[in-house]
Amino acid sequence: MSAPLDDDLLELYSKRLHELTREVEHDRPLERPDVTVEQRSPICGSTMTLDLAVDGETVTDIGYAVRACSLGQLGTAVLARQLPGKSFAEAERISEQVRQMLKQKADAPQGDWKDLELLLPAIDMRHRHGSALLPFEAVCEAIAKLRGGKTG
Template sequence: MTAALYNQEILRLAASVPFDARLPDPQGSAERRSPICGSRVTIDVNLDDDGRVGEIGMRVRACALGQASSALMAQSALGKSPAELADARDALAAWLAGGDGPPDWPGLELFAPALPHSARHPSIRLAFEAVAEAAEAAHQRAPAG
């Protein structure tokens, strides 16, 4: 079953992450770490004038599943509001915990083979947890308009 966890698409995505593309002065940042495997993801965001993610940066030091999840998150996070990112984070956690179907986020169905492997779930959630936290921090920091 382990081979199914690391299919060609997962490995391709893992290799596509901009590992050290942090933002120089982000409005919000968050780091999440998996205590099980030591994977770590740091996400920086800047919000645009509409309060949506306008820029994203990241540093990823994670296993292939964490890297692939980070790549999928980064591919679709631009233009999302902090609330939408929190919803995606929560939907991913619920799905991994046995909920119905993958969240409405492009590509997450690739992680279906990991569903029975709960020890792998924290790595898959890292980027989604960090981006939601970073976006909320940026939102809290934004001046009231």
């Protein structure tokens, strides 16, 4: 479970958050994606187009166009950095872990996904969960499409 953030830690998180969100300021569509999905958060209106290139059940590249607050941009930036080379199962596991972190105050992901702890301040801002989860819902929808509509 997360602890409240003191002012110094919040400032550090804020600086890191802005560094990551700058990485997705410009759209990066893939020239030949294997799947493209569009997601919209009905609560806040954030939108995202996600492209995936894959080899079997491994993501080889990710493209995006994200129109969301810094929370949606953060998730997109972390996915863009960490998802290539990862399996569908890993993508689904991380998506579920982020969902549990926000909705059930579970622990933040670690390892390659540690930057997602920057979403911790949003736990108590339920109205922001839609934007924070947007990139992860897009990834899960893309995987389901690639599997022929089946979810795993």
